[in-house]
Amino acid sequence: MKNIIKQLRKKSNMTQAKLAELCKASRQTINCIENDKYDPTLELAFKIARALEKNIEEVFIYE
Amino acid sequence: MKNIIKQLRKKSNMTQAKLAELCKASRQTINCIENDKYDPTLELAFKIARALEKNIEEVFIYE
DNA sequence: ATTAAATGTCAAAAGTTTTGGACAATTTGA
DNA sequence: TCAAATTGTCCAAAACTTTTGACATTTAAT
Numbered sequence: 001m002k003n004i005i006k007q008l009r010k011k012s013n014m015t016q017a018k019l020a021e022l023c024k025a026s027r028q029t030i031n032c033i034e035n036d037k038y039d040p041t042l043e044l045a046f047k048i049a050r051a052l053e054k055n056i057e058e059v060f061i062y063e
Numbered sequence: 064m065k066n067i068i069k070q071l072r073k074k075s076n077m078t079q080a081k082l083a084e085l086c087k088a089s090r091q092t093i094n095c096i097e098n099d100k101y102d103p104t105l106e107l108a109f110k111i112a113r114a115l116e117k118n119i120e121e122v123f124i125y126e
Numbered sequence: 127a128t129t130a131a132a133t134g135t136c137a138a139a140a141g142t143t144t145t146g147g148a149c150a151a152t153t154t155g156a
Numbered sequence: 157t158c159a160a161a162t163t164g165t166c167c168a169a170a171a172c173t174t175t176t177g178a179c180a181t182t183t184a185a186t
Contacts, residue, residue: 001106015162026145031164038143041172042108043064046125056119062109078132089175094134101173104142 002061005034008052023047065124068097071115085114 009019016034020027025044033040033048040048049056072082079097083090088107096103096111103111112119 001109017162027163028146028165029144032143035164039105041143042102042105042119042123043125044143045105045108046064046123050125056105060105060109062106062113080132090133091135091176092174095174098134100135104173107173 001039002036003033003059004061005030005048005052005059008054008059009034012052014051019048019051022051064102065099066096066122067124068093068111068115068122071117071122072097075115077114082111082114086110 005019009016014022016030017027020030023030023044024047029040029044030048032038033044039045045056045060049059052059068082072079077085079093080090083093086093086107087110092103092107093111095101096107102108108119108123112122115122
């Protein structure tokens with residue numbers, strides 16, 4: 001699973017900490033997901049997508 | 064988190080077992096997700112959506 | 127009414143994600 | 157160049173998802 005969180009986040013001038021705050025997740029979690037350490041739960045994927053004003057499939061790429 | 068797996072699955076004339084097989088998941092997992100016992104991981108959500116020929120956001124409704 | 131298929135459910139174990147705290151490394155900009 | 161901000165990383169514990177196997181209940185069809 002790939003994602004373009006980092007790109008979208010920078011486009012929005014947002015730090016990992018800020019994105020984490022918006023998602024009510026920890027900064028470490030955002031960092032791990034951004035760096036493909038593991039995949040988020042569906043709920044967190046929704047929160048991230050919403051914070052970045054995108055659909056899930058615009059943020060996360062499966063296959 | 065809501066989902067319309069059951070409706071889509073029936074529309075496709077698919078049993079839980081068949082959907083599970085397509086997703087390479089267990090029947091119980093599909094059953095639990097259908098009945099809102101817990102939310103899937105993002106990866107499984109993708110597999111379910113693909114098996115039902117939908118986007119994730121057409122299958123799962125967040126808020 | 128009987129059967130088979132499909133669905134619902136339980137419990138225990140294994141696997142995965144998320145967290146907090148802490149600190150190192152890198153980037154940014156004054 | 158220095159300090160501050162940001163990012164990367166480690167650990168261990170908590171929380172959550174998934175699996176297997178088993179059995180009960182419901183549904184559908186004959």
